Each structure stands twice: as structure tokens, then as C-alpha cells.
Amino acid sequence: MLSISIIGTGNVAQHLFDELMSYPKSIKVDQVIGRNLKSLSYFKDKVETSSDYNNISHSDICIIAINDDAISSVSQQLKINNCLIVHTSGSKAMTLLDKHKRIGVFYPLQTFSKNRKVSFKTIPICIESAQEADLFVLQKLGKIISNKVVTITSKERKSLHLAAVFVNNFTNHVNHIAHEVCLENKVSYKLLHPLLLETIHKLEELSPLDAQTGPAKRDDQRTIEAQKNMLTKASHKKIYHTLSQSIKETYGEEL
Amino acid sequence: MLSISIIGTGNVAQHLFDELMSYPKSIKVDQVIGRNLKSLSYFKDKVETSSDYNNISHSDICIIAINDDAISSVSQQLKINNCLIVHTSGSKAMTLLDKHKRIGVFYPLQTFSKNRKVSFKTIPICIESAQEADLFVLQKLGKIISNKVVTITSKERKSLHLAAVFVNNFTNHVNHIAHEVCLENKVSYKLLHPLLLETIHKLEELSPLDAQTGPAKRDDQRTIEAQKNMLTKASHKKIYHTLSQSIKETYGEEL
Numbered sequence: 001m002l003s004i005s006i007i008g009t010g011n012v013a014q015h016l017f018d019e020l021m022s023y024p025k026s027i028k029v030d031q032v033i034g035r036n037l038k039s040l041s042y043f044k045d046k047v048e049t050s051s052d053y054n055n056i057s058h059s060d061i062c063i064i065a066i067n068d069d070a071i072s073s074v075s076q077q078l079k080i081n082n083c084l085i086v087h088t089s090g091s092k093a094m095t096l097l098d099k100h101k102r103i104g105v106f107y108p109l110q111t112f113s114k115n116r117k118v119s120f121k122t123i124p125i126c127i128e129s130a131q132e133a134d135l136f137v138l139q140k141l142g143k144i145i146s147n148k149v150v151t152i153t154s155k156e157r158k159s160l161h162l163a164a165v166f167v168n169n170f171t172n173h174v175n176h177i178a179h180e181v182c183l184e185n186k187v188s189y190k191l192l193h194p195l196l197l198e199t200i201h202k203l204e205e206l207s208p209l210d211a212q213t214g215p216a217k218r219d220d221q222r223t224i225e226a227q228k229n230m231l232t233k234a235s236h237k238k239i240y241h242t243l244s245q246s247i248k249e250t251y252g253e254e255l
Numbered sequence: 256m257l258s259i260s261i262i263g264t265g266n267v268a269q270h271l272f273d274e275l276m277s278y279p280k281s282i283k284v285d286q287v288i289g290r291n292l293k294s295l296s297y298f299k300d301k302v303e304t305s306s307d308y309n310n311i312s313h314s315d316i317c318i319i320a321i322n323d324d325a326i327s328s329v330s331q332q333l334k335i336n337n338c339l340i341v342h343t344s345g346s347k348a349m350t351l352l353d354k355h356k357r358i359g360v361f362y363p364l365q366t367f368s369k370n371r372k373v374s375f376k377t378i379p380i381c382i383e384s385a386q387e388a389d390l391f392v393l394q395k396l397g398k399i400i401s402n403k404v405v406t407i408t409s410k411e412r413k414s415l416h417l418a419a420v421f422v423n424n425f426t427n428h429v430n431h432i433a434h435e436v437c438l439e440n441k442v443s444y445k446l447l448h449p450l451l452l453e454t455i456h457k458l459e460e461l462s463p464l465d466a467q468t469g470p471a472k473r474d475d476q477r478t479i480e481a482q483k484n485m486l487t488k489a490s491h492k493k494i495y496h497t498l499s500q501s502i503k504e505t506y507g508e509e510l
Contacts, residue, residue: 068478091478110450111468116460118453124446152442159440160447162482166433167447168454169469170498171426176463176505178421185414187407191379192415192422193459195365198373199423200455204448205371208431213366214424223323223346227417235501242497243425246490250431 002027002141005057005083007074008065009034011112012088014042016065019120019145021046026144030057053077061141063088063106064097072096084134090161093154094128104129104138107157108146111168124148126157174243177236184232209250216247257282257396260312260338262329263320264289266367267343269297271320274375274400276301281399285312308332316396318343318361319352327351339389345416348409349383359384359393362412363401366423379403381412429498432491439487464505471502 004020004027006013013032020027032043033050043049048057056062058080064071064087071087075097078085085097086104097103105128110118125142127149129135135151142149152160175196182189202211215223224244231237259275259282261268268287275282287298288305298304303312311317313335319326319342326342330352333340340352341359352358360383365373380397382404384390390406397404407415430451437444457466470478479499486492 091481109446111453111457113457113461113466113468116457122449124449126446148446150443150446156440156442159436159485160442162485163433163436163442163444163447164450165469165482165495166429166436167451169467169471169502170429170494171451171454172458172463172467173498173502173505174421174425174429175458176467177501178418179463181414181418181421185411187411187415187418188405189418191364191381191403191405192418194377194379195419196422196426196455196458198366199426200451202366202368202371203427203430203451206368208427208434211368212424212427212431213368214420216424226346227420230414230417235504239425239497239501240420242494243428246432246494247424247428249490250428 001025002061002137002144003057003059004029004141005031005033005059005062006065007033007053007056007062007078009036009039009042010066011114012108013065014039014114015112015118015120016063016088016108017043017047023144027141030059031055054079056080058083060084061086061106061137068092075099084129084137086129086138090126090164091158093158094130095154102129102131102134104134105154105157106138106141109160109164120145121147124150126150126152126160128152128154128157174239177239180233180236181231212247212251214247216244217251219248219252256280257316257392257399258312258314259284259396260286260288260314260317261320262288262308262311262317262333264291264294264297265321266369267363268320269294269369270367270373271318271343271363272298272302278399282396285314286310309334311335313338315339316341316361316392323347330354339384339392341384341393345381345419346413348413349385350409357384357386357389359389360409360412361393361396364415364419375400376402379405381405381407381415383407383409383412429494432494435488435491436486467502467506469502471499472506474503474507 020029029047031048034040040049061084068089084102085100086106094105107126108123110123125146127138179189228240275284284302286303289295295304316339323344339357340355341361349360362381363378365378380401382393434444483492483495
């Protein structure tokens with residue numbers, strides 16, 4: 001049985017909490033600590049809660065699941081010994097927790113939204129620890145909730161997080177522009193959903209380099225110019241131009 | 256029973272042919288015509304083939320599924336009367352076929368790759384015709400293979416095609432950059448696939464405007480600068496910058 005305390009009450013904390021609570025035979029969540037009383041109320045009927053970091057339980061693992069910028073100062077305030085303290089950030093180094101001896105990272109590589117259940121089994125859990133023995137503890141926890149636990153360094157995790165910005169944030173934004181084009185021209189964005197799904201499913205078999213199609217790949221300047229002219233916002237034109245240039249360069253290099 | 260001739264031997268022609276052939280009770284494919292003998296060989300054991308446009312059969316519908324730039328000249332060469340002639344292009348106007356009386360468009364809104372089977376049932380078929388009676392013919396054909404047949408104008412189709420470039424081509428390219436970041440830093444791009452899937456599935460419930468997250472949305476300048484500095488290629492830095500700026504503007508406007 002692993003005992004866990006969670007610091008934080010946001011999306012990651014909530015999703016992680018719900019997941020951990022669903023394995024009562026192997027995991028005991030001792031406590032959730034958070035300063036935001038409104039979001040702390042989500043937990044209060046289910047587990048012991050507190051808004052004071054000094055009240056922290058002595059669990060096997062203390063998971064800090066809060067905003068990146070607050071990790072360091074919260075870590076400084078924690079007065080616990082012999083507890084493995086980890087954060088859940090994709091971009092922050094493990095050494096932020098350096099005040100303590102037993103430290104690590106437990107990073108679920110996924111986007112979490114309020115009210116959207118995700119299956120943890122498929123989420124890669126990226127772990128790291130200062131002491132080797134603690135890696136086994138994190139592995140044990142990771143394997144209870146996910147089929148994919150990988151040990152990576154802070155530097156590697158940072159690269160993954162950068163790649164994740166392209167995969168999630170930028171994919172979403174180019175779809176936002178598609179949505180705007182549809183609204184403006186009174187066609188249904190929903191018609192594009194099967195295309196989006198196939199675009200993604202293709203990447204299970206092909207690399208994005210091999211999967212690329214379209215006017216920029218073909219260097220079809222006439223279509224590129226015509227499409228740029230159809231866009232009404234300057235920022236959308238610029239994105240169309242910048243991405244098309246980069247696609248042309250990518251495949252130009254190959255010739 | 257609808258009889259069909261197909262002009263063209265590329266990806267769209269092949270996928271459409273295979274699909275039409277799977278409904279032998281309602282559709283009869285009379286013939287496939289193509290100039291490229293090598294790709295014409297794909298069809299030759301299954302149906303009558305020819306490389307001469309003058310040999311075209313008198314089917315109910317003649318589907319021109321070839322490169323956008325060739326549609327007009329091929330249409331000019333066709334000598335058939337009283338056959339409904341359609342093209343399958345997303346970006347070209349129906350009027351390219353103006354030499355003939357009964358004309359239209361039969362545009363399956365999907366990306367087709369060699370050796371990848373897609374289910375036509377979910378593909379929106381966008382149809383258009385010069386004469387109203389022909390719309391029923393295209394509707395009849397569309398409904399045999401797909402659950403989603405929509406009538407749209409050439410102008411609307413052009414907008415959809417522009418949006419499709421964002422949804423497919425640009426989504427793929429930002430994922431290509433993520434892939435490159437992973438290769439360069441020796442982390443596995445496959446770890447990001449569950450994130451990509453969730454990014455897309457979220458858009459079934461939320462608009463891309465509501466689904467946006469990340470450093471640019473939060474206007475987290477420190478992370479933005481740090482991540483830009485991690486990118487080694489100038490074109491990737493430029494894309495990171497341009498997309499982040501646009502995201503910041505999108506949400507800045509809201510405040």
C-alpha cells in the first residue's frame with residue numbers, strides 16, 4: 001500500500017486524485033492541501049483536506065501538482081522529513097525541490113480539462129528521482145495507474161514539453177483558425193472533423209514527414225497565393241505564409 | 256442502378272473506385288480511364304480500362320478524379336452527351352466543366368493515402384450541380400457510400416478547402432516539428448501520441464477557442480522565450496513565435 005498526499009487543487013490535482021482514489025487496494029490518499037478554498041471543496045467530502053502546508057501528513061509520497069511558478073516557494077515551505085516529494089511539471093527541473101533529500105518528478109504527459117475524463121492507462125508517466133531507490137517507488141505508483149511508465153531526465157522532459165506545445169497548443173490553434181474560416185464563410189466546421197481524425201490516425205503508421213500533403217508540399221504557388229488572399233485577418237495570413245514556407249523548405253531540402 | 260465511369264488513376268480515383276465497387280447491387284463501374292499506364296494497371300483486372308478519352312463509355316455519371324490543374328483541359332477533350340460530368344476537387348469551381356451541359360461536383364472531404372483504407376461512411380460528400388435534377392443523382396450516389404451528403408456552392412467548398420489546409424496540412428506540419436524536436440533531443444515522439452489524440456477528441460465537445468491551453472494562452476513570456484531558445488532551426492523558432500503571437504492576440508482581444 002502506498003500512501004499519498006497531494007498539494008494542489010487544479011486540473012492535474014483533481015484528475016490525479018480521482019485516478020488514485022480508484023485503486024483503494026493499493027493506494028491510500030491521505031490528504032489534499034490547497035490554498036484555494038473554493039477548489040479545495042471538490043475534495044473535502046472524499047478525503048482529509050487542509051489549507052495549511054504545516055499540516056501535511058507523513059505519506060510515502062507527497063505530490064506537488066500546482067502552477068510551475070509556485071513549485072519552488074511551496075517546496076521551501078514544506079517541513080517534512082523522509083517523505084518522497086515530487087512535482088508534476090513538464091518543464092521544471094527536479095532540482096527545484098532541492099531543499100529536500102528525497103525528491104523526484106511524476107509527470108503525466110497529457111492535457112487535462114475540467115469535466116473531461118481521460119483514461120490514465122494510456123498516459124505516459126515520465127518519472128525521475130534523485131535517489132535510485134525512489135525511482136522504484138515512483139515506478140510502483142506509475143504502474144498502478146498507467147501502462148506506460150518511462151524514466152527520463154529533467155532535460156529530456158523539457159524537450160518533450162516543448163514538443164507537446166506543438167502537438168497540443170499549436171494543433172489546437174491551427175484548428176481554431178480553420179474554425180474561424182468556417183464561421184466567416186458560413187460552412188460547418190464539423191464537416192472537417194473526420195478529416196482531422198484521419199490526419200491524426202495516419203500518424204500512427206506514417207511519420208509526419210511522410211504524411212504531409214497539400215499545396216505547400218507540392219509548391220503549388222497559385223493555390224498558396226489564392227488561399228492567402230481568402231484569409232481576412234493579418235495574423236492568419238502570416239501563419240498561412242510562415243507554415244507554408246516551412247513546409248516548402250522541409251521538402252525543398254529533400255530534392 | 257447507377258453506372259459510373261472514372262477518369263483518373265491517383266489516390267482519390269483508387270479509393271473512390273474501391274468504394275463504388277463494394278456496392279455491386281446499386282452501382283456499376285463501367286470503366287476507368289487514365290493516361291498513366293502504370294497506375295492504370297491497378298484497375299485492369301477489375302474493370303474495363305482505357306488510356307484514350309475518346310473511348311469513354313456512356314455511363315450515368317462520369318467522375319473526373321485528377322489533379323486540379325488538369326481538370327479543365329481533360330473536360331475540353333471529352334466528347335460525351337447527356338452524361339453527368341463531375342469533378343472531385345475541393346478548390347476548383349464547377350464552372351471549369353462549362354463546356355458540357357450536365358455538370359457538377361462530387362467532393363469527398365478527406366485526405367487519401369496509398370494503402371490506407373478509410374471508411375467512406377463518415378466522409379462528408381460535398382455535392383453541387385448546374386441543373387437541379389442532377390443534384391438528386393449526386394445525392395443518390397453520395398448516400399450509397401456516405402452517411403453525410405451536403406449540398407454546397409463552389410465558393411463554400413473553396414472556404415472548406417482552405418479550412419482543410421489548416422486542419423490537415425498545418426496540423427501535420429506542427430507535428431512534424433514536434434517529431435524533429437524529439438529526434439534532436441533523443442526522446443520518443445510516440446510518447447506524445449495519447450496527447451495528440453486527446454487534443455483532437457476534446458474538439459468533439461469544445462470549440463478550439465475554448466480548448467486552448469499553454470504558455471501563449473497564459474501569456475507566460477518566460478516559458479515562451481525559454482522554449483524558443485531551445486529550438487535550433489530558424490524556421491521552427493519563427494513558427495513558434497508566429498503561432499504564440501496569434502494565440503496571445505486571440506485571447507488578448509477577449510480581455
